[in-house]
Structures are given as C-alpha cells and as structure tokens.
Amino acid sequence: MDKSLQVVTVHILTHIGLIFFIFPINIIDSTTVVHWLPILIGFMVHIAIIAFFTKGLSYFENQGLLDLYLESGKILTVILVTPLFIYLLSTNMLTVRAYAETISLVFLSNTPLWAIITLTLFISTYIAALGIQALFRTGVLMACIFFPLVIFVLSMSFQNADWHYIYPIWEPEFSFLTDHNYVESFFAFIGGYMYLGFIQPQIRFKRSKLLWGSLALLPLYLLSVYVPVLTFGEDTASQFHFPFIVAVDTIDITWLMFDRITMFFLLSTVTFVMIFTALVLWIKVEIVKRCLPKSIKTPYIAAGLAILIFIGAISIPDWKDVDILFWWNSLLRFYVYITIPISTFILGKIAQRKAAASR
Numbered sequence: 516m517d518k519s520l521q522v523v524t525v526h527i528l529t530h531i532g533l534i535f536f537i538f539p540i541n542i543i544d545s546t547t548v549v550h551w552l553p554i555l556i557g558f559m560v561h562i563a564i565i566a567f568f569t570k571g572l573s574y575f576e577n578q579g580l581l582d583l584y585l586e587s588g589k590i591l592t593v594i595l596v597t598p599l600f601i602y603l604l605s606t607n608m609l610t611v612r613a614y615a616e617t618i619s620l621v622f623l624s625n626t627p628l629w630a631i632i633t634l635t636l637f638i639s640t641y642i643a644a645l646g647i648q649a650l651f652r653t654g655v656l657m658a659c660i661f662f663p664l665v666i667f668v669l670s671m672s673f674q675n676a677d678w679h680y681i682y683p684i685w686e687p688e689f690s691f692l693t694d695h696n697y698v699e700s701f702f703a704f705i706g707g708y709m710y711l712g713f714i715q716p717q718i719r720f721k722r723s724k725l726l727w728g729s730l731a732l733l734p735l736y737l738l739s740v741y742v743p744v745l746t747f748g749e750d751t752a753s754q755f756h757f758p759f760i761v762a763v764d765t766i767d768i769t770w771l772m773f774d775r776i777t778m779f780f781l782l783s784t785v786t787f788v789m790i791f792t793a794l795v796l797w798i799k800v801e802i803v804k805r806c807l808p809k810s811i812k813t814p815y816i817a818a819g820l821a822i823l824i825f826i827g828a829i830s831i832p833d834w835k836d837v838d839i840l841f842w843w844n845s846l847l848r849f850y851v852y853i854t855i856p857i858s859t860f861i862l863g864k865i866a867q868r869k870a871a872a873s874r
Contacts, residue, residue: 517719517720517721518651518718518719518720519720519721519724519725519728520655520724521651521652521654521655521718521720522651522711522714522718522720522724522725523720523724523725523728523729524654524655524658525650525651525654525655525658525790525794526707526708526725526728526729527658527728527729527731527732528654528657528658528662528787528790529654529707529787529790529791529794530703530707530732530735531665531735531784531787532784532785532786532787532788532789532790532791533702533703533706533707533788533791534703534732534735534736534739535735535739535759535760535780535784536613536614536617536757536759536760536784537613537699537702537703537757537841538700538702538703538736538739538740539739539740539743539752539757539758539759540696540753540755540756540757540758541696541697541699541700541703542554542696542697542700542740543740543743543744543749543752543753543758544694544696544753545691545694545696545697545700546688546690546691546694546697547749548683548686548688548749549683549684549685549686549688550740550741550744550749551684551737551741552688552689552691553691553692553697553700554733554736554737554740555733556692557697557700557701557703557704557736558704558732558733558736560701560704560705561704561705561708561729561732562726562729562730564705564708564852564856565708565711565725565726565729566722566726567856567857567860568708568711568712568855568856568859568860569711569722569725569726570722570860570863571856571859571860571861571862571863572711572712572715572722572859572863573722573863574862574863574864574866574867575715575863575866576715576716576719577715577716578715578716579712579713579714579715579716579801580712580713580715580855580859581596581713581801581802581805583859583862584596584858585805587862591858595854595855595858596802598847598850598851598854599709599802599851599855600799600802601847602844602847602848602851603709603795603798603799604799604820604823604824604827605827605840605844605847606706606795606844606848607792607795607796607799607820607824607828608824608827608828608831609828609831609837609840609841609844610788610791610792610795611632611635611636611792611824611825611828612628612632612828612829612831612837613837613841614635614785614788615628615631615632615635615828616628616834616837617757617760617781618631618781618785619631620756620757621757621760621777621781622777622778622781628829629829632825632828632829633825635785635788635789635792636792636821636824636825637821638789638793639789639790639792639793639796639821640793640796640817640818640820640821642789642790642793643793643794643796643797643800643817644800644813644814644817644818646797646813647713647714647717647718647797648717648718650790650793650794650797651718653790653793654790657786657787657790661782661783661786661787662783664779664780664782664783665780665783665784667779668763668766668776668779668780668783669735669738669742671766671768671776672738672742672762672763672766673742673745674765674766674767675746675762675765675766676742676745676746677745677746677748678745680744680745680748680749681741681744681745695842698842698845698846698849699841699842699845701845701848701849702841702844702845702848703736705848705852706848707791707794709798709851709852709855710794710795710797710798711725712855712859713797713798713801739759740759742759742762742763743755743758743759743761743762744758746762746765747761747762756834760777760780760781763776763777763780764776764777796817796820796821796824797817799820800813800816800817800820803816803820804816
C-alpha cells in the first residue's frame, strides 16, 4: 500500500522542527547579504541527496538499508553503520539538549533542564517503542493539529517587517561556503532523511511524490531567516541566539486570547522536534536489534538508549559547548550523509547489472 502522503507529511514535519531554531542564526552569521543564496544552495543539496539516496533504495524495494548492507558483507556493514549510529546518537543528545535550553529560555525559565529533557525523552521513547507504523500515524495526527497553527504564525510574522532590509537582492559573494556556521546549517538541510532507508518494506512510498513534497520546505527555510532580518535588520538579528523566535515574540495581536503568539509556535515546533527525536531513536533501535538476541524486546532497547541519551545531554555544561559539539557533529554528518547514499546507489547499480546479466 502506497503511504507516500504519510512519508511526505512526516518529512516536512520533522524538518520544521529543525528549521526555526538554530538554522536562522547559522545563515545570518555566515553571510551579511543575499541570504537567499546560501539557503537555495543548501536546499538544492537537500533535494539532490534525497533524489540520489531514494534512487539507490528503489533498486531494493523489498529490503531496508540494513538488509542491503548485511547482504554485501559484515565488514561493509560495520564500516558504514557504526559512524551512522554514533552520529544519530550524538544528534539525539544535541537536539534534546539544545531544544530543552530553548524551552527553558522562552517560557519555562524556572524549570530545571533535566526535567525538560526527561519529559521530551519519555514521550519520544514511548512513540519510538510503538514502532514505525505508530510513529507515522502519530506524526500525521500532530501535523493535522499543529500545521494550521504554524501557518497562522507565519502569516502574522511580517507584521513588523521593513522591506528595505531585503536589499541588496544580489551580490556575488560566496565566502559563506567555507564558513563553519554555514556548514552547521546543513543540520536543517540533510539532518532528517536517513529514516527513508529503514522504513522499507514496512512503509512504501513513491520517490517522485517525496521530491515534489519537499519543495514545500523551501519557503519555510526562507521565512525562518528573512522574518528576523526584515524585522530587525541583519546587524541586530545577528545578536540573537534564536532570531526567529524573538521576531515572532514582537507580534502584537489584540484579539488573541493569549498574550504571546510565541506560545503557539513553540508548542507546535517542539512537538515536531519530539517526532524527529523519536524517529532518530527508532532508527538506532533497529540497528541495535540486529546486534542483540531477539529475546530482548524493543521497549527495553529504546529505554536503554534513552537513558544513554539523557546522560549525554545532561552532561553538556552550557550553550557554548552545545555549539562546539554541533560543529564536531557536522563533520561526522557530512561523512555519513555522503557515504551512505553513494554506497546505496552503487550497490543498487551492481544489483541491477547482476539481474540484467542473469536474464
């Protein structure tokens, strides 16, 4: 059964959770003008990698990524999957820690970080333990509830915009390509698609629908950066840790029953972050299940990984360390998200040639 709608919905949902927090300041710090250019380049990389990866997976519609690698040998599996597992583990730790800090700064300043991290991990672990089918159904349900709120906030976000800040529209400046802030920004571009290699054959989807659906993310990438730039100007927006959140907090709607529209937005996006955390945790559970006896049940594996994530997240002292770890994580991210799509595509081509030769 084709479940492309679920896949596209969860794909957009998880990326929304990654776009509006750290991504804007990464782009703003990487260049002072023409912010659409680094966004467009990053988005083109996003589309190209997904197209390349899903093309490789299309050769093995009845197999997941782990099955494909295990058929090719245990050595290849260890070489490719071990860095992936380490990356996903560190991603969970950093994501949970970073967004717990965000929640604490914005509206739970008196709540200790360990309590916020515990609640986030408990919900994500519960969803991951239920399995991928339940995770996708939960994602679609959350999208139906919170997408309208996100659209409402985005439609109101230009209330204080000064359109003079959009200039210059074009200036041939590409130094951002080597800026470490821009490298870190790829967390929002390519940090959330590896699950596509693990959902087959349980969940089938058409790659063309996924690629077309991904185009809906481009306006969101642009809005996350241009809303604070148009509201405050580039120089002022660069002074904030979370410029989009601050820009949204300036919106004044007298007829709204809540004092701050930021509450709507944060509740929506934090929910999406929990789905992303659950999805990454589920991938790690699938990897660990191949290494342990089948008698060990999924909930116990998920709980064990959640405890490990909690220890790692709570051990990070402050935001400066989060930023440093994000940089280290980005280097591993590029290795993982380049080698795995390439290896999948190559193995797919080899399998295709073997099938053609045997006819």
